[in-house]
Amino acid sequence: MSLMEQHSRDCNLEIQCVPEHKSENLSSIVHQLASVVSFDLHDNDIVNFHRVAKRNTESKRPRSIIVKLSTPRKRDNFLAAVKVFNKNNPQSKLNSSHLGIASGKEQIYIMEHLSPDNKRLHAAARLAIKEKKYEYVWIRSGRIFVRRNDTSPAVLIKNFDSLKQL
Structure with missing residues (x-):
């Protein structure tokens, strides 16, 4: 849905x-x-x-x-x-x-x-990157990505479990 x-x-x-x-x-x-x-x-x-x-x-x-x-x-x-x-x-x-x-x-x-679910996930991702010392979070085509620094790969955040695995 x-x-x-x-x-x-x-x-x-x-x-x-x-x-x-x-x-x-x-x-x-x-x-x-x-x-x-x-x-x-x-x-x-x-x-x-x-x-x-x-x-x-x-x-x-x-x-x-x-x-x-x-x-x-x-x-x-x-x-x-x-x-x-x-x-x-x-x-x-x-x-x-x-x-x-x-x-x-x-x-x-x-x-x-963003849909309400994705909006909540994006807000959680913004908080998580601060805690885990990531530099970037962005949205592309309704999907949420994070990256630790300029040289690290982008990580797709599919759900709240994805954030725990960072």
């Missing part, structure tokens, strides 16, 4: 920490983010977009934006553009000031939209 649930999200991006406003236009926010990271995004590339409900209603963090793009390749190219932008701008990674939002300089995160 989890595999199917993740597969249904294979064209989706999750955009986190974009400040919310009552009169916001999600379409223009997505297009502006694409413009900032120099990604060519057209209206017909976007299938759907919406904000999702918060898991923790007490959280001050804004609700995430889910964007369904036309193809997984479009999603991957958008993610690659974000990565290049953040690498080329280490002092000013993608943040709310790039959108002209005056409420501070909140960093914006764009990632693959």
